[in-house]
Amino acid sequence: MNWKFWKKNGQTPEEVTPIVQSPSNQPSNGDEPRITTSEVIQYIGNGRYQVFVNILMGMISFADVAEIYVTAIIILDLACEWNLTALQKALIPAAVLTGAAIGSFVGGKVADSFGRKSILIAAYYLITVASIVSITATNYYVYIASRAFCGFGISVSYPISACYIHEFSVVNHRTTGVVQYQTIGALGGVYACVVSLFVMGLDNGWRWELTLVLVPVVVTLIVLHFSDESPRYYLASCQQEKAVEILRKIASTNGVELPDTMLPTAVEPQSTSYMEVYQEPHTRMSVIMTFLHFSWAWCYTGICYFIPDAFTYAYCYLSNFFQSTYISDEGCILYTRSEYLFYLVIVTIFIPGIFIGGFSTEYFGRKPTAIWSNWALVGLYILLLICVHWTITLFILVLCCLILGGLTVLIWTMGPELYPSHMRTTSNGLLNTFNRLGAAGGAFFTEYVDPYNMYLVIGTYIFFEIITGVACLFINVETKGLHLKDTEKEETHVVKSNGASPEQQRRGDESADDKK
Numbered sequence: 001m002n003w004k005f006w007k008k009n010g011q012t013p014e015e016v017t018p019i020v021q022s023p024s025n026q027p028s029n030g031d032e033p034r035i036t037t038s039e040v041i042q043y044i045g046n047g048r049y050q051v052f053v054n055i056l057m058g059m060i061s062f063a064d065v066a067e068i069y070v071t072a073i074i075i076l077d078l079a080c081e082w083n084l085t086a087l088q089k090a091l092i093p094a095a096v097l098t099g100a101a102i103g104s105f106v107g108g109k110v111a112d113s114f115g116r117k118s119i120l121i122a123a124y125y126l127i128t129v130a131s132i133v134s135i136t137a138t139n140y141y142v143y144i145a146s147r148a149f150c151g152f153g154i155s156v157s158y159p160i161s162a163c164y165i166h167e168f169s170v171v172n173h174r175t176t177g178v179v180q181y182q183t184i185g186a187l188g189g190v191y192a193c194v195v196s197l198f199v200m201g202l203d204n205g206w207r208w209e210l211t212l213v214l215v216p217v218v219v220t221l222i223v224l225h226f227s228d229e230s231p232r233y234y235l236a237s238c239q240q241e242k243a244v245e246i247l248r249k250i251a252s253t254n255g256v257e258l259p260d261t262m263l264p265t266a267v268e269p270q271s272t273s274y275m276e277v278y279q280e281p282h283t284r285m286s287v288i289m290t291f292l293h294f295s296w297a298w299c300y301t302g303i304c305y306f307i308p309d310a311f312t313y314a315y316c317y318l319s320n321f322f323q324s325t326y327i328s329d330e331g332c333i334l335y336t337r338s339e340y341l342f343y344l345v346i347v348t349i350f351i352p353g354i355f356i357g358g359f360s361t362e363y364f365g366r367k368p369t370a371i372w373s374n375w376a377l378v379g380l381y382i383l384l385l386i387c388v389h390w391t392i393t394l395f396i397l398v399l400c401c402l403i404l405g406g407l408t409v410l411i412w413t414m415g416p417e418l419y420p421s422h423m424r425t426t427s428n429g430l431l432n433t434f435n436r437l438g439a440a441g442g443a444f445f446t447e448y449v450d451p452y453n454m455y456l457v458i459g460t461y462i463f464f465e466i467i468t469g470v471a472c473l474f475i476n477v478e479t480k481g482l483h484l485k486d487t488e489k490e491e492t493h494v495v496k497s498n499g500a501s502p503e504q505q506r507r508g509d510e511s512a513d514d515k516k
Helices: 002-008 039-046 048-081 084-113 116-135 140-166 171-201 205-224 231-236 239-251 284-315 337-363 368-384 390-416 422-449 454-472 502-507
Strands: 323-329 332-335
Touching: 039 231, 039 239, 048 084, 048 171, 048 205, 048 239, 048 284, 048 332, 048 337, 048 422, 084 116, 084 140, 084 231, 084 422, 116 205, 140 171, 140 231, 140 390, 140 422, 171 205, 171 337, 171 390, 171 502, 231 239, 231 422, 284 337, 284 368, 284 390, 284 422, 284 454, 332 337, 332 422, 337 368, 337 390, 368 390, 368 454, 390 422, 422 454
Parallel strands: none
Antiparallel strands: 323 332
């Protein structure tokens, strides 16, 4: 074994006991065991390259969350301009999110087949074109079709970007990467709300809102051209030289020398199908993750659309200072600045929730976080159902947003950890399809149901959270500390140290820095 591996960790070969090799890494011809991509990335460690990856993927999350909020922000203005019925109005967010569901279903599969980077770039070209059509739309049908294509493009990219972060991260920084990713995404909602305070109410204010939300999309598209393909995709598709080139670039950017003895070998190419996601050994966890995605999205998106109606109901007992809507010159009901401020406050509250969720996910583990979060939401929704005082309603909504913000970290940390490289984006794209269907259902139901019939709306939140809470009790895999697998047969093992040799990583040895 190369002396540099042990010296880097403050150990000598004599201090290390022989290891028991896993079946996937056991040599069959007397050669050295196969070095996995996870072991190479763990050896390189976290650094500047991962910061760039997290920020770039965060920009994709930024655009996605901004899209959710911008639809809710401008919906009354669209209803006024085109004289929409309640059903037509409800179909706007539903169309966006249904397009997003189709995009998730298609995007994950093609990314496993053709690579992460190329599909991300193609998706963002589609988003840009569809957004321009939306901005210039002259009737309801052109607008709703263009927004469906925009949702399609965004959801092609979203599960790919979450998996992309994992594929470049060391084990003990995966949750941190997702926290950064989701925090930047929440700032996308903040951005959409802040823009609305300045442009909504102007002539063609909704067009200005869409235009300014398009700006970060174009910036992301430009920066994506300077990103790299995932080395895990290259290895899974038998392009070892390209994978090694990327890994050397990561090491160089992070200031680490990558010796030739630390280069991974390609694996046999494997194809995957959507049904494989729900076959053994993934059946149980895929079903549970489906419940998590659907219920989280139904409640999260529903609350985004429910907030103005909830406060309209709550503030009817207060003075006109808290008036949440006004009548325009055309006789339309429109939001005031108070409504946009409510949106801004709520989306900002998600940010500390993201950090709370990240801490719980990494410190307590994935399963405990999933259980307590979902059952806490059940209790809060029941309190919201029986609450009559506006101050208590506000407090409960804040707590719900905190927990929902934390759950998104859990979902996007745990999902990519469960599957090997050849099916990672396929599986998470499929799961995100249920996420978007839940979001479409939650938005449509909340928007279409009488805004004063909040009992029925909140009742759906309770129903889905109870089902998910029960499902989480049956989680049988704790992915905390486990490396990402290149192949299905590769045995998972806990990794505790950066800059360690494969043998140390498989044994879970502490690094020299940890010992100090």
